[in-house]
Amino acid sequence: MLLTIDGLAVEVEAGTTVKEAAQKAGVEIPGLCDHPLLHPHGGCRLCLVEVEGMRGYPSSCTLPASEGMAVKTNTPALVELRRTVLEMLLSEHPCICINCDRQGECDQVRASLRKVPRTIGCRYCPADGRCQLQHTVELVGLKRTELLPVGLDRDLIRSPFFDRDPNLCILCGRCVRVCQDRGPAAITFASRGFEAGIETAFGRPLEESGCTFCGACVDVCPTAALTERSGRHGGRAQETVVTVCPYCSANCSLTLEVAGGRVLRAAPAEDDLCVLGRFGSQFVHHPDRLKRPLLRKNGRLVETGWEEALAAVCRNLESRRGMEFALIISGVCSNEALFLARRLAREVMGGRAYAPDLPAPSAIPWSAGFQGPVLVLGDPGSTNPRLEARLLEMGTRVTAVTPARTRLARAARCWLSPRPGEEATVLEALTRALQDGQGAGSQTSSGQAWRVAEACGVMESQFRSALPLLQGACLVAGPDCPPELVQAAERLARAAGGELVAAGQNCNSLGAAALGLEPWDWSAPSPEIRSAYLAGCNQAAGHPEAAEKLSGLDFLVVQDLFLTETAALADVVLPAASFAEIQGTVLSPEGLLPVRRAVAPRGQSRPDWQIFARLGQMMRSSGFEFESGEQVTGALREELDEKWQCWAGRRGSGAAGGMENSAALSLRASSQPTRDGRSGSPEGGGLTLECGPSIYGFGGGTRASRVPDLKYLHDHLSLQVHPLDARALGLCTGDGAILQSSEGWLEVRVRTTRNVNRGTVCLPGNRRWNPAPDAADGADARQGDHDDHLPGWRAVASGCRVRLTPLSEDGR
Amino acid sequence: MAQLHFDAVEMVQKALENLDNDRGALIPLLQSVQAELGYISPQAVSAIADALGVAESHVYGAATFYSEFHLNIPGQNCIKVCMGTSCYLSGGPSILERLTRSLGIKPGQTSRDGKFSLERVACLGCCSRSPVIQVNDLVYGNLSPSDVDQILTEIEERA
Numbered sequence: 018m019l020l021t022i023d024g025l026a027v028e029v030e031a032g033t034t035v036k037e038a039a040q041k042a043g044v045e046i047p048g049l050c051d052h053p054l055l056h057p058h059g060g061c062r063l064c065l066v067e068v069e070g071m072r073g074y075p076s077s078c079t080l081p082a083s084e085g086m087a088v089k090t091n092t093p094a095l096v097e098l099r100r101t102v103l104e105m106l107l108s109e110h111p112c113i114c115i116n117c118d119r120q121g122e123c124d125q126v127r128a129s130l131r132k133v134p135r136t137i138g139c140r141y142c143p144a145d146g147r148c149q150l151q152h153t154v155e156l157v158g159l160k161r162t163e164l165l166p167v168g169l170d171r172d173l174i175r176s177p178f179f180d181r182d183p184n185l186c187i188l189c190g191r192c193v194r195v196c197q198d199r200g201p202a203a204i205t206f207a208s209r210g211f212e213a214g215i216e217t218a219f220g221r222p223l224e225e226s227g228c229t230f231c232g233a234c235v236d237v238c239p240t241a242a243l244t245e246r247s248g249r250h251g252g253r254a255q256e257t258v259v260t261v262c263p264y265c266s267a268n269c270s271l272t273l274e275v276a277g278g279r280v281l282r283a284a285p286a287e288d289d290l291c292v293l294g295r296f297g298s299q300f301v302h303h304p305d306r307l308k309r310p311l312l313r314k315n316g317r318l319v320e321t322g323w324e325e326a327l328a329a330v331c332r333n334l335e336s337r338r339g340m341e342f343a344l345i346i347s348g349v350c351s352n353e354a355l356f357l358a359r360r361l362a363r364e365v366m367g368g369r370a371y372a373p374d375l376p377a378p379s380a381i382p383w384s385a386g387f388q389g390p391v392l393v394l395g396d397p398g399s400t401n402p403r404l405e406a407r408l409l410e411m412g413t414r415v416t417a418v419t420p421a422r423t424r425l426a427r428a429a430r431c432w433l434s435p436r437p438g439e440e441a442t443v444l445e446a447l448t449r450a451l452q453d454g455q456g457a458g459s460q461t462s463s464g465q466a467w468r469v470a471e472a473c474g475v476m477e478s479q480f481r482s483a484l485p486l487l488q489g490a491c492l493v494a495g496p497d498c499p500p501e502l503v504q505a506a507e508r509l510a511r512a513a514g515g516e517l518v519a520a521g522q523n524c525n526s527l528g529a530a531a532l533g534l535e536p537w538d539w540s541a542p543s544p545e546i547r548s549a550y551l552a553g554c555n556q557a558a559g560h561p562e563a564a565e566k567l568s569g570l571d572f573l574v575v576q577d578l579f580l581t582e583t584a585a586l587a588d589v590v591l592p593a594a595s596f597a598e599i600q601g602t603v604l605s606p607e608g609l610l611p612v613r614r615a616v617a618p619r620g621q622s623r624p625d626w627q628i629f630a631r632l633g634q635m636m637r638s639s640g641f642e643f644e645s646g647e648q649v650t651g652a653l654r655e656e657l658d659e660k661w662q663c664w665a666g667r668r669g670s671g672a673a674g675g676m677e678n679s680a681a682l683s684l685r686a687s688s689q690p691t692r693d694g695r696s697g698s699p700e701g702g703g704l705t706l707e708c709g710p711s712i713y714g715f716g717g718g719t720r721a722s723r724v725p726d727l728k729y730l731h732d733h734l735s736l737q738v739h740p741l742d743a744r745a746l747g748l749c750t751g752d753g754a755i756l757q758s759s760e761g762w763l764e765v766r767v768r769t770t771r772n773v774n775r776g777t778v779c780l781p782g783n784r785r786w787n788p789a790p791d792a793a794d795g796a797d798a799r800q801g802d803h804d805d806h807l808p809g810w811r812a813v814a815s816g817c818r819v820r821l822t823p824l825s826e827d828g829r
Numbered sequence: 830m831a832q833l834h835f836d837a838v839e840m841v842q843k844a845l846e847n848l849d850n851d852r853g854a855l856i857p858l859l860q861s862v863q864a865e866l867g868y869i870s871p872q873a874v875s876a877i878a879d880a881l882g883v884a885e886s887h888v889y890g891a892a893t894f895y896s897e898f899h900l901n902i903p904g905q906n907c908i909k910v911c912m913g914t915s916c917y918l919s920g921g922p923s924i925l926e927r928l929t930r931s932l933g934i935k936p937g938q939t940s941r942d943g944k945f946s947l948e949r950v951a952c953l954g955c956c957s958r959s960p961v962i963q964v965n966d967l968v969y970g971n972l973s974p975s976d977v978d979q980i981l982t983e984i985e986e987r988a
């Protein structure tokens with residue numbers, strides 16, 4: 018349709034607002050509540066326009082454009098109106114700069130104004146120069162205000178990652194709306210008049226209000242009312258680099274803002290981000306980063322140079338060629354690193370290359386375009402948040418099978434909630450019901466099937482309503498699903514004529530699968546390994562048996578960013594460069610994505626691929642002569658393409674059973690030991706513990722625990738208890754309690770919620786349990802030489818029985 | 830506290846039976862909770878949010894928007910400070926400020942010992958005696974900030 022804006026003709030599609038049409042015509046209409054990511058709101062009244070034949074001054078951000086409209090944006094009446102509106106807005110904002118006689122000269126007066134703790138004018142504001150209010154003042158042409166500003170006396174509200182300065186808030190509501198759109202709805206408009214503000218319910222801290230710390234509110238805030246702390250005083254970005262988030266396999270793209278050789282912050286590039294992508298990059302500059310290689314001398318790890326360290330690795334590896342050598346590398350590393358690691362392990366060492374974080378071999382990559390029904394296992398929100406967001410959008414097509422009342426379970430069409438540890442049995446029952454009699458047809462067989470499910474805590478009605486939703490379904494299993502559950506899902510996918518989609522744990526788990534690395538599992542009987550090379554994986558964390566096996570090896574090399582529990586056991590530790598310091602690629606469900614270098618490698622650390630290439634050359638093998646990362650990418654591209662074709666061929670064919678390696682089905686990193694005590698019923702006294710992962714302690718926490726606010730959130734996660742169980746124990750939200758299992762004990766804070774079933778308590782994350790008194794001696798003996806990361810602790814299994822004892826009042 | 834939560838859930842369920850279960854039920858629910866408890870407790874907010882399938886922040890936002898709802902346990906003595914035009918112009922704000930400082934609470938709050946709660950109201954209908962405050966059923970007029978402490982002592986002694 019055609020309309021005119023200030024006499025300029027412009028052609029737009031139906032559904033466009035007048036404000037957008039004006040922008041297309043090159044006319045900027047001011048406006049502070051409008052945002053491209055949000056639905057029109059019409060709250061600030063700055064975007065008023067005049068339309069021929071229309072009475073009054075409609076707000077252009079909510080007015081749909083229509084054929085032949087004649088819009089005026091700049092009449093004297095409009096200018097006057099806008100000035101008044103803006104003036105009122107500024108009366109509750111520090112507008113001292115506007116009224117200052119020496120406006121614009123302050124840089125010459127004082128050199129470093131941003132040291133003041135409180136924003137009292139533009140030059141003191143963290144948003145100076147990128148504030149949309151400043152921009153609007155210029156656009157509207159406001160030079161002076163008559164209304165005197167009211168006092169600024171509200172306290173700064175601190176929360177992890179960002180602060181809210183209510184004095185700078187113009188109540189545009191962008192943050193409230195974006196938070197609502199994304200689901201958490203943690204914040205709201207509260208009160209009225211001068212008291213009005215943006216608050217959480219009862220002004221509680223954000224961490225107790227359902228906030229997921231996605232940072233979307235910070236991104237849409239037009240002023241400095243919401244600003245993140247990291248990089249706040251770090252100056253402006255000198256350079257931006259678009260790269261891939263280094264955490265989960267959702268592979269969101271992010272923009273790193275760089276100044277002075279440091280990553281200031283990460284901002285969303287096109288997708289929305291979750292807390293890890295938005296705020297999780299700080300580990301890059303953590304002081305504990307390994308900066309030089311370490312070599313064990315007289316039983317202690319001491320710093321050394323690359324030449325000596327690599328020579329030691331070569332010397333030791335050369336005498337240990339053969340199947341007794343294993344290289345274990347995770348999908349944290351780029352394709353280039355995985356490719357050369359595999360070459361080193363297989364061709365030079367004659368051993369094998371494993372990955373602990375592979376998706377199931379029969380699984381195909383997630384495809385956003387999938388149209389059929391979806392069955393989701395586990396809680397993708399705790400491992401792959403943006404995948405969860407995409408699944409949430411499919412709400413009515415989704416069946417969720419999970420004990421906890423997760424966000425997805427609440428939004429799903431159908432939710433089956435077995436007791437923790439019984440999910441696989443429920444899937445088996447579904448498979449059986451589908452196989453015998455195709456669902457509802459045969460009463461007897463599906464009757465038997467649901468009785469099995471019922472014994473696991475699933476109601477018959479739920480079970481029956483799930484069956485018709487499974488034909489041709491796409492089964493999504495995240496990295497929090499144990500191997501037996503993935504196997505059960507595989508069988509169900511086959512019975513339903515659907516497909517299995519396994520979301521990998523790390524950003525490049527898919528790459529590791531495509532490059533044919535073998536699954537690694539500590540509990541599977543593997544050939545007797547005598548020496549190992551671990552890169553990007555902390556296998557000893559929370560897994561004392563693995564730690565013991567690793568420390569019993571003849572020779573161990575660990576290549577990582579930090580001195581992890583595993584690295585502390587090594588003979589040689591090699592410092593690797595982080596995602597922000599390398600050039601390479603990762604494989605995402607949409608194809609190959611570039612990882613771009615933003616800053617120089619920390620200290621003497623080197624990109625993983627370079628270390629493998631150098632070792633290959635030193636061990637006098639051919640096939641390692643690469644000058645640059647791009648050359649390696651070129652060498653591996655063809656192989657990835659081939660694998661990609663193979664996956665694409667399988668998609669939609671209903672042939673979920675294209676299993677390549679049915680013998681090697683036990684896949685998952687076993688940093689979480691397998692479940693025990695699974696048959697326990699809640700009636701037997703005590704409670705069943707469900708301890709899924711937490712996004713705040715991503716993976717083993719190697720990187721996330723080095724981001725202070727992520728660590729804080731992880732360590733303060735509450736124990737979720739059903740209100741009825743809590744009442745029986747005399748506990749309520751906020752109370753302290755001691756949680757006891759056969760493995761040890763932990764002090765926790767309780768939060769009552771109906772998100773867990775009765776008889777079940779849920780503690781997300783990989784918390785370090787204090788050893789039970791009789792196990793304490795053993796734990797002490799295993800202590801490594803790195804204080805903060807004792808390998809002695811053990812991850813406690815999901816499904817185990819626990820006792821909860823309230824902390825006595827005086828014990829607090 | 831755990832007890833309170835269940836009372837709130839039951840109360841909300843009972844109130845809901847007489848209403849349509851949708852977003853329109855929010856205000857009537859808040860009203861019935863307030864009629865029952867005298868204020869809107871955090872437990873009630875969480876129970877209402879659960880029952881209506883909305884976020885707690887949504888319920889809280891609505892409860893704070895309407896001045897008829899209180900979010901704190903009412904004190905034994907309820908002090909209402911008039912902020913109508915007449916009182917506002919003749920010194921209402923400084924009376925309120927003095928009360929705030931003496932009691933250590935802001936409008937909408939209840940003192941820790943539970944003796945006083947403070948509230949600002951639109952007009953008490955005694956403009957001729959402005960500025961005025963009302964304590965329980967008694968109206969005090971023609972006040973200056975220095976009268977405030979004496980009134981407070983008087984009330985405490987009477988109790």
Ligand code: SF4
Nearest residue numbers: 196228229231232234
């Ligand atoms: S960080 Fe995300 S979840 Fe938290 S308040 Fe902001 S928008 Fe809402």
Ligand code: SF4
Nearest residue numbers: 186187189190192238
């Ligand atoms: S905090 Fe920012 S986004 Fe939210 S209402 Fe205030 S100014 Fe708008």
Ligand code: SF4
Nearest residue numbers: 262265269291294403
């Ligand atoms: S969803 Fe995954 S890829 Fe996206 S920002 Fe979060 S951790 Fe990174």
Ligand code: FES
Nearest residue numbers: 048059061062078
């Ligand atoms: S931008 Fe249109 S009313 Fe705010």
